[in-house]
Amino acid sequence: MASSQQKKRILVTGGAGYIGSNTVLQLADAGYEVVVVDNLSYGRREAVDPRILRVFDLHDTEALVALFQAEPCDAVIHFAAFISVGESMKLPEIYFDNNVGASLSLFTAMLRTGVKHLVFSSTAAVYGLPESSPISEDLPYAPINPYGESKVMVEKILGWLDRAHGLRHVCLRYFNASGADPEGRAGEMHNPETHLIPLLFRAIQTGKPVDVFGDDYPTPDGTCVRDYIHVSDLAQAHILAVESLLGGAPSNKFNVGTGTGFSVLEVIRAVESVTGKQVPHRISPRRAGDPPALVADSNKLQSTLGWKPRLGELKDIVSTAWNFAQKHSK
Numbered sequence: 001m002a003s004s005q006q007k008k009r010i011l012v013t014g015g016a017g018y019i020g021s022n023t024v025l026q027l028a029d030a031g032y033e034v035v036v037v038d039n040l041s042y043g044r045r046e047a048v049d050p051r052i053l054r055v056f057d058l059h060d061t062e063a064l065v066a067l068f069q070a071e072p073c074d075a076v077i078h079f080a081a082f083i084s085v086g087e088s089m090k091l092p093e094i095y096f097d098n099n100v101g102a103s104l105s106l107f108t109a110m111l112r113t114g115v116k117h118l119v120f121s122s123t124a125a126v127y128g129l130p131e132s133s134p135i136s137e138d139l140p141y142a143p144i145n146p147y148g149e150s151k152v153m154v155e156k157i158l159g160w161l162d163r164a165h166g167l168r169h170v171c172l173r174y175f176n177a178s179g180a181d182p183e184g185r186a187g188e189m190h191n192p193e194t195h196l197i198p199l200l201f202r203a204i205q206t207g208k209p210v211d212v213f214g215d216d217y218p219t220p221d222g223t224c225v226r227d228y229i230h231v232s233d234l235a236q237a238h239i240l241a242v243e244s245l246l247g248g249a250p251s252n253k254f255n256v257g258t259g260t261g262f263s264v265l266e267v268i269r270a271v272e273s274v275t276g277k278q279v280p281h282r283i284s285p286r287r288a289g290d291p292p293a294l295v296a297d298s299n300k301l302q303s304t305l306g307w308k309p310r311l312g313e314l315k316d317i318v319s320t321a322w323n324f325a326q327k328h329s330k
C-alpha cells in the first residue's frame with residue numbers, strides 16, 4: 001500500500017467506464033493518487049470524481065504529453081476501449097482505430113515523457129474458440145472477431161515496445177467481469193447493454209423475457225458456460241499488477257477469472273434465488289461467435305502476484321449487482 005509520503009500517481013484511461021470506475025475507487029482506497037482520462041463516449045461522467053477527471057480523446061498525443069508533464073505519473077492503467085464483439089464484426093475499422101490507434105498514441109506519449117509502467121485491459125477473446133478448458137495463458141492467439149484481434153495487436157505492440165524501450169507492462173485477460181462495488185459506489189451500466197446479468201435484471205424489471213442464446217451446446221445443460229469474475233476482484237488484480245511493475249517485475253500476461261464456470265441457466269437460477277423473483281426467459285437461437293465454454297486457469301496470477309478472488313461466489317456477484325441495479329433503475 002502506498003504511504004502518504006510517497007503517494008504514487010496512476011493515470012487511468014477509461015476510468016469512467018464499468019471496470020475502470022471500480023478500479024479508480026480501489027486505487028484511492030489503497031492510497032494512490034489517480035487521474036482519469038476518458039472521452040465519455042461510453043463512460044459516465046457521474047462515475048468519477050470531477051476533480052480527477054480529464055475529458056479528452058487518447059488519439060490526442062499532445063494532450064497526453066501535456067498531462068504527463070503537468071501531473072507526472074508512475075504508471076498507467078489502460079482500460080479505454082470499445083468492447084462490443086458484435087459491433088466489431090460490423091465496424092472493424094472503428095475498433096482498430098479506437099483500440100489500437102488510440103493505444104499507440106498513449107504509448108507514444110508515455111515514451112516521450114518517460115512513463116514506463118502500464119497495465120493493459122485484455123480479454124479472453126484473444127483465445128477465440130479454445131479447444132481445452134480451463135484456459136491457460138500459453139494457449140495461442142486465435143481471435144475470431146475484430147474486438148479480440150484489436151487486443152491481440154496491442155499485446156503484440158507492447159511486446160515490441162518493451163524490447164525496444166523497456167516499457168514494462170502487464171496484460172490482464174479478463175473473463176466475464178460482473179458484479180458491483182460491495183458498497184454500491186460503482187457498477188455495470190452499459191448503453192446499450194449486452195451483458196447477461198444486467199439483462200436478467202432488466203427482464204425482471206420489465207417483465208419482457210430475456211433470450212437465452214442456445215440450449216444445444218456441448219455443456220451440461222446445453223447453455224453456454226462462462227467464468228464470472230467479480231469486478232472488485234478484477235480491480236484488485238490491477239492494483240497487484242501495478243505494484244509488481246513498480247517493484248521492478250518484468251512484463252507478464254495473466255488470465256483473470258475464478259476457474260469456475262456457470263451456465264446461462266445457472267446464472268438465471270442464481271438471480272432468481274438472490275432477488276426472490278422469476279426471470280422471464282425464452283430459449284432462442286445461438287448468438288454468432290459464442291464459444292460453448294470459457295473458463296480461466298488463473299493459477300499464474302495467483303502464484304505470481306498472490307491474487308485471490310474474495311467475492312468468488314456467484315451469489316456475491318449477483319447480490320452486489322442487484323443492489324446497484326436497484327439503486328440506479330428508474
Ligand code: UFG
Pocket residue numbers: 083085123124125147175176177194195196197199210211212213214224225226264287290294
Ligand atoms: N447471453 C444470453 N442472452 C443474452 C446475453 C447473453 O444467453 O441476452 C449469454 C451469452 O450467449 C453468453 C453469456 O450469456 O453465453 C454471457 O454473455 P455476455 O454477453 O454477458 O458476455 P460474453 O461471454 O459474450 O463476453 C465476454 C466479454 C467480452 C469478451 C468475451 C470473450 O464481455 O468482452 O467475453 O469471449 F470478448
